[in-house]
Amino acid sequence: MRSWLLAVVAFCSACPASHRYPQLIRLEASPPPVTVFRDVRVFTALTDTALEHQDVRVEGGTIVSLAPTGADLGGARVIEGSGKTLVPGFVDFHVHLTGSPAPPWAVAWPDEAHNARAMLAVGITSAMDVGGELDRLEKLDKAQRDPAWLGPRFWYSGQIVSLRGGYPTSMVKILFPWPASALADKRFAGPIDHPLEARAAVDWRLHRGAHHIKLAIASVPLDAQTMPAELVRATVERAHQKGVKAVAHVDTAVHALRAVRAGVDALMHGIHLGALTAEEAQELKASGVVVSPTLVVFDRAEKLLEFRFVPTDVERRLYPESFLVPFSPEVNRQQTLDPQLLEWLGKLRADRDARLAAVKTLYDAGVPILAGSDGAGSIGCLVGGAFLDELRLLVEAGVPPAAVLKGATVLPARFIVGERADFGTIEPGKRADLVLLDGDPLADITATSRAVHVMKGGVLVEAVDP
Ligand SMILES: [Zn+2]
Numbered sequence: 237m238r239s240w241l242l243a244v245v246a247f248c249s250a251c252p253a254s255h256r257y258p259q260l261i262r263l264e265a266s267p268p269p270v271t272v273f274r275d276v277r278v279f280t281a282l283t284d285t286a287l288e289h290q291d292v293r294v295e296g297g298t299i300v301s302l303a304p305t306g307a308d309l310g311g312a313r314v315i316e317g318s319g320k321t322l323v324p325g326f327v328d329f330h331v332h333l334t335g336s337p338a339p340p341w342a343v344a345w346p347d348e349a350h351n352a353r354a355m356l357a358v359g360i361t362s363a364m365d366v367g368g369e370l371d372r373l374e375k376l377d378k379a380q381r382d383p384a385w386l387g388p389r390f391w392y393s394g395q396i397v398s399l400r401g402g403y404p405t406s407m408v409k410i411l412f413p414w415p416a417s418a419l420a421d422k423r424f425a426g427p428i429d430h431p432l433e434a435r436a437a438v439d440w441r442l443h444r445g446a447h448h449i450k451l452a453i454a455s456v457p458l459d460a461q462t463m464p465a466e467l468v469r470a471t472v473e474r475a476h477q478k479g480v481k482a483v484a485h486v487d488t489a490v491h492a493l494r495a496v497r498a499g500v501d502a503l504m505h506g507i508h509l510g511a512l513t514a515e516e517a518q519e520l521k522a523s524g525v526v527v528s529p530t531l532v533v534f535d536r537a538e539k540l541l542e543f544r545f546v547p548t549d550v551e552r553r554l555y556p557e558s559f560l561v562p563f564s565p566e567v568n569r570q571q572t573l574d575p576q577l578l579e580w581l582g583k584l585r586a587d588r589d590a591r592l593a594a595v596k597t598l599y600d601a602g603v604p605i606l607a608g609s610d611g612a613g614s615i616g617c618l619v620g621g622a623f624l625d626e627l628r629l630l631v632e633a634g635v636p637p638a639a640v641l642k643g644a645t646v647l648p649a650r651f652i653v654g655e656r657a658d659f660g661t662i663e664p665g666k667r668a669d670l671v672l673l674d675g676d677p678l679a680d681i682t683a684t685s686r687a688v689h690v691m692k693g694g695v696l697v698e699a700v701d702p
Contacts, residue, residue: 252336252343252416255559257350260357261386264696268313270295271668271694275305276317277676280662281324281646284638286678292322294668297694301664320688321676323641324660325361325388325669327648328623329528330504330608333376333390334368334423337617339540341571342562343416346423348376351612351619352387354554356697358620359671359687362659364652365392366483366504367404367613369423370444377445388692389659391447391652395426396485397437397471398452399463402427403485406460410574411615431470438474447652449475450504452485453495457576458583462491468498481651489516496523502651503527504608508534509587512594517601526651528608529595531629534584536616541581543568550685551621563616596634605635606651607644624685631681638678668694 273292280287280302293301293312301307333351338344355363365373373392379385398404405427408420426441428434438449451471453463468484475482476499483502484495487509493516495503503520506529520527539545543565552560561567573581584591599605607630609623616622623644630640649660659667670691675683690697 252345252419253338254345255347255556257347257556257559258554258702259700260353260554261697262700263384263386264698267695270312271315271691272309272312273315273317273322273670273672274309276672277321278302278662279321279323279638279641279678281642282661282663284636286321286676290322292662292670294670294691294694297668299662299664299666299668299670302662315672315689317672319674321673321678321683322662323671323673323677323684324645324662325671325690325692326359326607326623326644326684327362327364327652327660328355328360328388328609328611329364329502329606329648329651330366330530330613331355331363331390331611331619332367332424332613333363333365333392334372335612337612337615337619337622338559339562339568339571339615340411340413340416341567343412344559346612348372349386352376352385354618354620355388355611355623356386356690356692357554357699358550358624358685359690360388360620360623361669361671361690361692362649362652363388363390364448364608364648365390366450367393367396367424370394370441370446374445392445393448393450393483394441394444394446396424396450396452397434398425398427399461399467400427400429402461402463403452403454403456407456410457410577428467428471431466434467434470435474438471438478442478442480446480448480449482450485451482451500453491454485454487454505456487457580465494465498468494468500472499489513492516493519496520496525501525502606505530505533506591506598507594508591509583511590512597514597514601517597517603520598521601521603526604526606526647527598528606529591529630529633530608530610530626531591531595531633532622532626533610533614533617534588534591535625535629536614536622537581538585538588540568540616541585545616547618548621548625548685550624551618554620555618592633595630599635599639604647605630605639605643606648607640627681627684637681640681641677
């Protein structure tokens with residue numbers, strides 16, 4: 237074969253693939269003026285317990301009352317809730333609407349519309365986007381203002397403020413073949429290497445509609461340079477001057493402390509490399525920071541490393557077969573990964589117990605634990621399914637189910653829009669963002685995977701047959 241032909245073949249094997257994604261959902265055509273969820277167990281997210289046998293009344297897009305069952309239903313649409321639990325619509329604290337969870341050996345074009353639909357299909361009615369291309373996010377932001385938008389309400393940061401050459405650029409380079417690496421780098425990295433650039437980076441994002449600032453203080457691969465304290469401070473100070481919060485991707489306790497000492501408001505990915513001491517947890521608690529462990533990111537990476545990745549039932553419903561096949565052990569086994577990546581994955585696997593223990597240590601220290609999935613932002617973090625799996629993993633780490641549910645509703649809602657958030661709880665006057673679950677998630681967290689109905693702003697989200 238001629239060399240130019242070889243080059244073309246090599247180029248095309250590294251080109252992103254397109255898939256035919258299922259429609260999954262639609263919004264009900266004409267919602268009735270009043271809906272009552274009758275005789276239902278309600279987890280309001282205001283306390284750690286549920287209220288039994290309640291009638292929850294929704295008028296227009298708003299929850300107007302909850303009361304012991306038996307009130308007059310006159311003319312209302314009635315949704316029977318017996319044996320089921322009504323929870324606030326889920327808030328995924330860590331998504332990438334403009335990303336794709338495909339593995340590097342089967343790169344796929346991101347499908348933003350499908351990402352959004354998959355979230356809403358499982359009950360994620362609000363989401364915080366923590367890294368993506370501003371051009372695309374601005375377009376999506378316009379789209380979400382349309383009442384017909386099939387996705388969660390979301391807030392975005394734009395590209396991640398990162399040390400030039402450091403993470404995520406350093407990872408993208410070893411993870412994806414060119415040109416996929418160049419595409420991913422442009423989408424996710426926003427390199428700086430001077431405090432003045434940090435300020436300009438913040439201003440630019442806010443000018444483009446960003447709601448918060450995301451920065452990265454992490455080493456992938458393990459010898460990658462990390463953002464020095466001076467740059468972290470410059471970025472966070474500028475964000476705070478402008479009245480927005482700063483969230484940081486961290487990996488170790490050292491980097492987590494660097495972040496909070498500069499005033500970072502949320503730590504993404506918890507302490508996932510190395511250990512966290514009780515004293516360090518106390519310092520994090522005293523700083524007022526919240527932590528989103530995203531355990532599912534590392535769980536999925538380990539499963540791929542050990543050729544035992546199996547999509548959940550929910551994920552099989554959400555994704556086409558063509559997308560899932562590359563994850564199968566048969567295909568996975570044939571891949572060779574970059575040695576630096578393997579080294580990082582090996583360390584992740586070795587630190588699994590320490591990672592779960594760190595979540596419990598943080599919880600015991602009183603640090604708020606928020607549920608984030610890294611949906612479409614990390615390999616195998618299939619949108620929607622990864623979020624539900626994260627809830628299960630947080631319970632496995634030792635966080636009580638009620639605290640996990642608060643971390644998936646009220647806590648991120650208040651972080652995102654403030655103490656007076658109009659979503660994230662079930663109480664009169666709040667938005668009717670609701671999920672009716674089959675079973676009791678306080679007794680069995682996997683009930684969160686069994687949404688019978690999803691309501692967003694008073695409108696039911698209907699499943700569409702594939
Ligand atoms: Zn992420």
